[in-house]
Every structure is written in C-alpha cells, then in structure tokens.
Amino acid sequence: MARPERNSAERAERPEAAADGADAGAKKSFFKRRKSCPFSGKDAQAIDWKDVRTLGRYVSERGKMMPSRITSVCQKKQRELAQAIKRSRYMALMPYVRTEMENTRGPRPERSFDRPERSYSNDRSDRPSRDNAE
C-alpha cells in the first residue's frame, strides 16, 4: 500500500471506498452505483458549520477532510463543506487533528509511532484479525 495512512482511515470509515481505491479498474463492475452529491438536489441537506454530526461524516478519523472523490460531494458543495468544517474547527466544535490518545471510537491501525504502551486492552482483540485480512 503506497498510502498507508489514508488507506487505513478509509478502511475504518468507509470500507467500500477503500476497496475501490485499491484497484479501481477491476472494481468498476462491482460498484456501478455512483452516489450523487448528498448536498445538491431538491431536498438536500443544507451545509451548516454548526451541524457537527453531519460534518463529522466528511472528515477522516484523524480529523482531516475527506476528498470529494470518496464522498462524491460535488465541487461547489465541497467548497462550502470545506469552509463549514474550517469554521467548525475554529470554534472548537471539531478538532483540527485527532490523535490516537483521544480516539475512543475503536481500533486504530498499527503503523503509528506515537502510540502509548498499549493501554487500550479492548482494542487489541480486533487488531490481529485486521492484519490477517490484509
């Protein structure tokens, strides 16, 4: 895997997207359904910087914004979304970076070097199986 961090983040949040990135050419036949932009259209959701729950869906586990090619947000809305996330970050509703220490949402990928001495005992159960799957 050439891009370890991104791939691991994708896998955690959007498994199908990670598979798509791995070999897009072969997967095309499996993933014909191209999702349309969730923010455009008739009864689309408005992008609001205060709506942390919605914005959180377009941010990786690390707290980085997701590229629109994964989330299939259209260009215009992606710009709005980026602005909203930045506002939300400024007002401390969302993190700029989320480190592994704060992350309580489940297992993290192995690769990082700033991991403390394995303190999350419940995380460990998931990790070996994940590695085998690779």
Add this chain to the structure above:
Amino acid sequence: MPIYETVFITRQDLGVAQVEQLTKDYSKVLTDMGGKILKTEQWGLRTFAYIINKSKKGHYTLIESDCPAPAVIEMERLMRNNEDIVRYMSIKLDAPTTGPSAIIAKHDNDERDFNTQEVA
C-alpha cells in the same frame, strides 16, 4: 440590513447568569446601533475539541441579528477587549434561520438518528 450570526465562547468559570448578562450587553450594542435581534441561543457549557487558552470547556452563545455592519464591528471590538470572551465569530447569512440551530436540535434527535440508520 444584512443578517449576521455571531457565536462567542465565554470562559468556563463564568456563571450562567454572567453569560446571559454578556449576551444582553452585546445584544444591546447591536440594537443601540439600529439592529434587531432575531434569535439568541445558549448552547451551555460545551467541551472544546481542543484546548484553548489552557481550558477545555466554555459557554457557547449564539446571537442572530439583522443589523448594520458597523454594529457588528463595534460588538466584535468589545468582545476582543473582554477577557472573558475566549473566541467569537460573526458570519453573514443569506437568510434568517428558522428553528433552533443544529447544535441544540441534535440533542433531541440523537437517538432517532441511530434508529433510522439501523432500520435502513
């Protein structure tokens, strides 16, 4: 007059009454300069996503107003001078909002959202 939405964060150790007093003060600044308050919201004490000025929490307040730009500038100047204000942000809106903002509304919807996801 344009519609502005201002959110400011006050220090954690302020009481609710003090926060409301501040809200009133700033609302008064806006109204004195010819503005109109459309909505105020107290989001209460929220935990920050990261540490600001060595503190982890703060009181969030939202003021939505229909007021001339100089009023907002004046209000921001006062906020900058006030040490109890940790952070503030004013944004120009295209249209006045209806109903409570997402932060408050989502508290009620939390469980319902999870349920619908499970069904679908």
